[in-house]
């Protein structure tokens with residue numbers, strides 16, 4: 001590439017930035033104007049102004065987020081009209097930009113015409129004469145890679161312009177990892193692009209070995225769907241589910257860098273609003289809680305809160321005594337159950353029927369005693385019965401209002417009750433669920449809470465009254481939003497629903513994402529599930545509730561399934577919920593792990609009988625796998641030094657000798673985590689962090705579970721045998737751990753005790 005060409009390209013890119021800056025300045029001006037408007041005391045006008053201000057703020061934020069590496073590609077096309085671009089070039093970038101005359105300057109990578117950038121090959125050029133990858137550092141063009149597909153251009157360009165397509169990809173793959181995932185928008189490969197752009201309907205499963213770009217593809221697909229179905233997904237929202245808080249932190253900057261901020265990211269422990277579970281149960285317990293046996297147990301638990309008393313009960317109303325026949329309660333319960341409404345909502349029907357029957361009984365009793373009772377008296381009697389303490393006790397005992405939290409806590413803390421609900425379970429099996437009421441909920445409890453809440457309905461504290469008013473207010477807000485959009489001349493830039501979100505009063509003021517995340521009954525337009533192989537049937541039930549239309553992108557690798565409740569095949573995991581209506585795509589190219597590391601990980605996984613999908617690494621690494629064996633009975637171990645921890649510290653030092661500024665993960669068996677962390681912290685101070693904090697530090701100490709989905713320049717693995725032995729799916733955990741590095745792998749083994 002000549003310097004001249006680089007300069008020419010820099011000049012063109014500078015023009016795109018000039019336009020971005022101008023748009024930003026415009027937006028900032030509009031925002032200032034809206035903010036300075038005096039709108040008097042009228043609430044509606046104030047909220048319209050605030051909503052418009054918020055729209056400009058969001059747009060400004062978006063323009064800021066896409067600043068770094070705004071443009072990354074150029075297509076040379078034969079038939080570009082002047083309106084489209086100058087000199088036959090079409091630039092591809094993070095967002096679309098137009099000049100003042102609405103001529104396209106930069107094409108959004110998600111636009112249909114941009115697909116050729118990702119799809120064109122020499123064999124099938126899709127009408128493209130040449131493709132250029134423009135590599136940037138912030139705003140500066142640092143490198144150009146050209147692929148020429150047209151024979152005449154090839155001759156014109158000479159040898160220096162011949163195919164160099166791998167260059168940009170290789171440059172992207174070998175950069176230092178930072179603890180934050182980067183977007184891959186500049187180098188999406190053709191097979192990935194096809195998946196990203198596939199139809200939104202139904203469930204799409206993307207299966208692939210480690211490092212094949214599943215997470216990257218899933219996130220870019222979310223961005224693509226938001227762009228392509230802006231109206232629908234803008235108001236219904238997109239939910240992205242990952243295995244842990246650390247994983248969500250790792251991926252959280254990808255969508256904003258693609259100009260998308262409105263998605264909801266939740267870990268499996270956060271799917272139930274109000275609970276943020278981070279720890280999970282022991283494997284056996286998690287496996288039981290994850291199985292669909294719990295559906296029946298919870299249904300029985302709820303049903304058992306609708307209870308016909310065994311004996312007649314006595315209740316006093318204003319000095320009159322009523323003997324309540326169990327049959328009266330039984331009839332009221334039956335009527336309420338016929339409604340098939342959730343427990344707390346059906347309770348209203350139960351109470352109404354029971355009150356009617358009690359009032360009739362009381363009236364009959366009074367009449368028999370010689371007191372005439374007319375219609376007015378009946379409604380007074382009803383109030384008397386309702387207000388009676390005894391009646392409240394009788395009705396509550398028969399049909400107790402409940403929250404999901406209370407139901408699940410009771411289930412675990414009251415062994416006799418659990419026994420009555422699970423007559424066929426062994427005592428040992430029941431004992432797995434036993435727990436005191438004050439212990440925090442675990443990740444495996446979350447789907448049980450959700451199941452319970454589904455059957456219970458609105459908790460008593462949030463009565464249905466008010467919903468109608470909220471609906472009316474919402475309709476009103478949408479109408480106002482439509483007017484405001486028309487008046488401001490911003491049609492197409494924001495939907496009425498989105499703007500209406502901003503109208504709401506401060507107490508309810510929230511974006512779609514905030515409202516969706518806080519509402520258990522929210523149904524999303526699309527759900528992306530990462531590391532989906534880990535999900536238990538109970539977790540799938542929750543997710544299908546969140547998108548009853550079953551519009552899903554499901555990515556994972558069955559061979560990496562290491563959690564207790566995980567499935568052994570996509571078919572067994574998904575068929576019960578998607579009834580066979582899901583498509584499978586496979587990714588096979590490994591973009592992360594150097595070939596020699598991937599081969600060794602696959603060899604060991606195969607030895608353990610894991611159903612792996614072999615991958616094809618795009619590159620050989622520069623370093624062979626380093627293996628060290630520690631004998632814990634010799635050397636400094638005899639002086640009480642933790643031999644494994646000190647060997648790990650040496651391995652860290654060795655690695656830093658090779659590359660002082662890379663990221664290192666020390667992946668350790670759970671049982672040794674605390675002592676290894678302490679040892680490494682004493683050697684390396686606050687360069688070391690554990691778990692989520694590890695992503696902020698150069699040296700992360702992680703369990704294999706915590707390392708799921710993440711990647712580091714270098715991985716140092718402590719005691720692989722212990723890692724395999726520590727859980728029923730330890731072999732898969734080892735496979736996960738070995739496939740995290742982008743450059744180097746060190747295995748610190750422990751010598752078996754001499755016999």
Ligand SMILES: Nc1ncnc2c1ncn2[C@@H]1O[C@H](COP(=O)(O)OP(=O)(O)OP(=O)(O)O)[C@@H](O)[C@H]1O
Pocket residue numbers: 169172173182183184187188189192208209210211212213214215216217556557591592708709710711739
């Ligand atoms: N087309 C691409 N261009 C540049 N980098 C890519 C591309 N595809 C994938 N990568 C990079 O490869 C690495 C692995 O990608 P990703 O984490 O999405 O893989 P995965 O299949 O989800 O892996 P795992 O199952 O092991 O968690 C990431 O650093 C990602 O940015």
